[in-house]
Amino acid sequence: MGRADGRGGRRPAEAVGLSDILAGQPTDAELLAEIYDLEHDTIDEDLAFYREWARRAPGNVIDLGCGSGRLFEALLAGGAKRIVGIDRSPALLARAERRMEGHVSLRDPRARGRIELQVGDVRRVRRPDRFALAILAGVLSHLDGPEDALRTLQRLSDDYIQD
Numbered sequence: 001m002g003r004a005d006g007r008g009g010r011r012p013a014e015a016v017g018l019s020d021i022l023a024g025q026p027t028d029a030e031l032l033a034e035i036y037d038l039e040h041d042t043i044d045e046d047l048a049f050y051r052e053w054a055r056r057a058p059g060n061v062i063d064l065g066c067g068s069g070r071l072f073e074a075l076l077a078g079g080a081k082r083i084v085g086i087d088r089s090p091a092l093l094a095r096a097e098r099r100m101e102g103h104v105s106l107r108d109p110r111a112r113g114r115i116e117l118q119v120g121d122v123r124r125v126r127r128p129d130r131f132a133l134a135i136l137a138g139v140l141s142h143l144d145g146p147e148d149a150l151r152t153l154q155r156l157s158d159d160y161i162q163d
Contacts, residue, residue, distance in 0.1 A: 029091035047074040050135065054078025059132030062086065062160055064122040065139035069096035072115060073105055080133075083109075085117045086125050093117045123152045130162045 051074040066085030100106040
């Protein structure tokens, strides 16, 4: 038995609620963080894009949903003065710390306070600082639908982006 697909057609029953397939299941945060890196660290085609945005928006950058810090080097190379990385996964932020310890191009800026990490939900985190650039790479699909995404984007723009 299927459900309406919004166009008058039917979706197979097994397609319903795919985003909730693991809801209620026990998870291992460190294992998921490792899998995240295995998947995302092989991607580098987008790094020039983020480097260029950091060049075009000189100043501080907030990377909301920063994961394990994959974009940090590109942002610094583009001229980011300071990066604030926010993620709700302590396991991913621990991997970001290890990434920074392992790369001199990240270790030195971290030691000088140019990279800061914070655990938080991008929808609720509050900071007093403003930023030239806000990044939400791969974040919107993890929010609770389009209305939540629009509310989040509006709040982030109001709260963080410099005029």
